[in-house]
Amino acid sequence: xxxxxxxxxxxxxxxxxxxxxxxxxxxxxxxxxxxxxxxxxxxxxxxxxxxxxxxxxxxxxxxxxxxxxxxxxxxxxxxxxxxxxxxxxxxxxxxxxxxxxxxxxxxxxxxxxxxxxxxxxxxxxxxxxxxxxxxxxxxxxxxxxxxxxxxxxxxxxxxxxxxxxxxxxxxxxxxxxxxxxxxxxxxxxxxxxxxxxxxxxxxxxxxxxxxxxxxxxxxxxxxxxxxxxxxxxxxxxxxxxxxxxxxxxxxxxxxxxxxxxxxxxxxxxxxxxxxxxxxxxxx
Numbered sequence: 206x207x208x209x210x211x212x213x214x215x216x217x218x219x220x221x222x223x224x225x226x227x228x229x230x231x232x233x234x235x236x237x238x239x240x241x242x243x244x245x246x247x248x249x250x251x252x253x254x255x256x257x258x259x260x261x262x263x264x265x266x267x268x269x270x271x272x273x274x275x276x277x278x279x280x281x282x283x284x285x286x287x288x289x290x291x292x293x294x295x296x297x298x299x300x301x302x303x304x305x306x307x308x309x310x311x312x313x314x315x316x317x318x319x320x321x322x323x324x325x326x327x328x329x330x331x332x333x334x335x336x337x338x339x340x341x342x343x344x345x346x347x348x349x350x351x352x353x354x355x356x357x358x359x360x361x362x363x364x365x366x367x368x369x370x371x372x373x374x375x376x377x378x379x380x381x382x383x384x385x386x387x388x389x390x391x392x393x394x395x396x397x398x399x400x401x402x403x404x405x406x407x408x409x410x411x412x413x414x415x416x417x418x419x420x421x422x423x424x425x426x427x428x429x430x431x432x433x434x435x436x437x438x439x440x441x442x443x444x445x446x447x448x449x450x451x452x453x454x455x456x457x458x459x460x461x462x463x464x465x466x467x468x469x470x471x472x473x474x475x476x477x478x479x480x481x482x483x484x485x486x487x488x
Contacts, residue, residue: 238275256309261395261440263318264387273309316387328375337369364415395440403432426470434459
């Protein structure tokens with residue numbers, strides 16, 4: 206099989222395999238500061254951050270060790286509004302995300318290139334609502350109904366949920382490792398794996414208030430959820446001309462099953478052992 210047939214076969218597999226599980230990495234700007242600056246890195250061959258975008262292209266770099274270390278600071282003010290039957294309510298996030306680092310490394314020697322790194326492939330930002338959000342409102346209304354139903358007689362008269370707050374974060378730390386090989390001056394391929402560790406943290410709280418006879422009742426939930434997973438990474442790079450470079454890479458699915466740990470608070474467990482708060486969106 207000549208190199209043109211190899212190129213056609215590799216590109217066909219890499220272009221059509223994603224149709225079985227459609228994904229798009231270009232909407233995740235937190236994986237490379239160079240991507241934020243240029244808005245495209247998928248066929249680049251000029252820096253170590255292509256470990257993430259075009260690993261097969263690493264064989265086009267000079268012999269030696271290559272590093273890429275950068276950080277992003279996110280200034281965000283997401284806001285959401287809703288009406289749960291008590292009038293329009295609006296909540297806005299507070300604070301910034303100052304540290305979102307990414308590190309890539311490659312070692313090129315002749316036709317081979319070895320690579321690794323650490324970056325955030327998903328999440329990477331926090332949700333900080335010091336005055337509450339739709340999540341705390343929904344959770345509080347459920348607790349309010351359950352509490353009033355459990356209290357006998359006229360004492361069951363909590364009217365509102367107050368002093369709400371929510372702070373949550375989600376990070377998918379990713380460590381790739383692999384090798385690229387130059388079949389000839391134009392064509393190179395790569396194969397590797399990646400390890401993902403999902404880290405989700407949630408702190409939320411509120412108080413039931415408005416009762417004539419009962420004191421305000423605080424409720425809180427504080428837990429961490431972790432998951433681990435592995436997947437494969439395959440790539441191909443073809444230098445068609447000095448001004449045209451073609452590349453593609455495919456990442457397999459990574460199954461993540463989160464387990465809740467370090468639970469604190471007085472929000473009760475559901476029947477299947479998961480925390481009731483996990484059924485709400487984190488916003």
